[in-house]
Amino acid sequence: MTGPDTGAADAAGTPVTVLIADDDAVTRSGLRTLLSLQPGIAVIGEAADGVEAVEEARRLRPDVVLMDVRMPRRNGIEATRQLLSRSVDADGAAGPPKIVVITTFENDDYVTAALGAGASGFVLKRLPVRQIAEAVRVAAAGEAILFPAALGRMVTARPLRGAEALPKAALTVREEEVLRLMATGLSNPEIAQSLAVSLETVKTHVGNVLTKLGAQNRTHAVVIAYESGLVVPGFTG
Template identity: 65%
Template sequence: MTETETVTMAMTVPATVCVLIADDEEITRTGLRTLLSAWPGIQVTGEAADGVEAVALAERLRPDVVLMDVRMPGVDGIEATRRLRQSAPPDPPKVVVITTFENDDHVYDALRAGAAGFVLKRSPVEQIAQAVRLVATTDSVLFPDAVRRLVAARPVPPRPPRGAPALTARELEILRLMATGLSNPGIAERLVVSLETVKTHISNLLAKLGAGNRTQAVILAYECGFVVPGAGPVPP
């Protein structure tokens, strides 16, 4: 994430965003807790030293956001993210990966598992706080340029593979706009359709892709060749 990357807010952020910090290094957890607790509108409700503890605490404390390190012993952040997305009913917390290396395959795998976005450990606290606040209620892909850079170096098939879900032309168009980071209102304005129509199309395409959130849908769209970095949807 860079200082120039932003995301359009689509909803009002709650007065207080509850955050769980998961990192195997105590000094990192302490630093993040201290910095984020001093930030207006953020409350750190718990800390976890590994993925197992992160999942257990998330299910008990019900935070809005889990700030998740990807490299932890035992159950890492990737598997913990997958478990949270699959087994924390009825409304699992959003996951923001916090990592040392931007172009880390672990980050890509965490996004693919359902994380909403990522930030770097060396980022200023205001950027980490911004990410936490945004992901709590945004309906846009968090930091789309960073996600695009992660997938750009990976080979993308020229056509959707056999057995890929059949998306309609309108769903493909909306998926492409999602990949640019547009919010639901932004997509509705661009396509001159109602907000409810956009929400219906997004719900349908998420179901077809088996995606739990918009970032995961964009990752899968790149992998299937439905969308390529810097271009529109692949023609049928």
């Protein structure tokens, strides 16, 4: 793979490094060119299928993998699951990259499976590149990229196979409330304001929710909430 495009990186700080995984060469080239012009983004590699995505991600160690789902040899779901299966690399390096699924359709049934595998969120290929770049930055910062209405429609239309029911007894009333607000797309500060509690309290509740549900991140927790029926499409808090 070719080297990083760092010309447009944010001079004020370290750029977010990105690996683009898509089986369409034109799409990869276009995304690479456009993202490299965005401030604070450095595209450091490409992959043409899921096998190569895993190999290149482990070799280059990007902050974020922009992952297509329908790819040959290994699809984006399995590649996501494989990349996120280890908390640290064998040599003790930092943990796996954040995964942002990039897809053509909002109702792509593969997307919910990728989110269930631990992807931080998803973006549509038709979005303006500045929005895709912002999604990359948000994921790199450890936040989720949630589109509650679209996510709700996808999960309702085609639930994940083998999805476990929400262990409601394990969650406190407050934790269920926080999970419902997470599903509307609210950030931690917004949840704190809505519930009139401190930000640290919300962070504690969110951490408890993720642990009790066995969720890898906020997006995965919201997928579980929709599939369990705790949250239904159209819920606004």
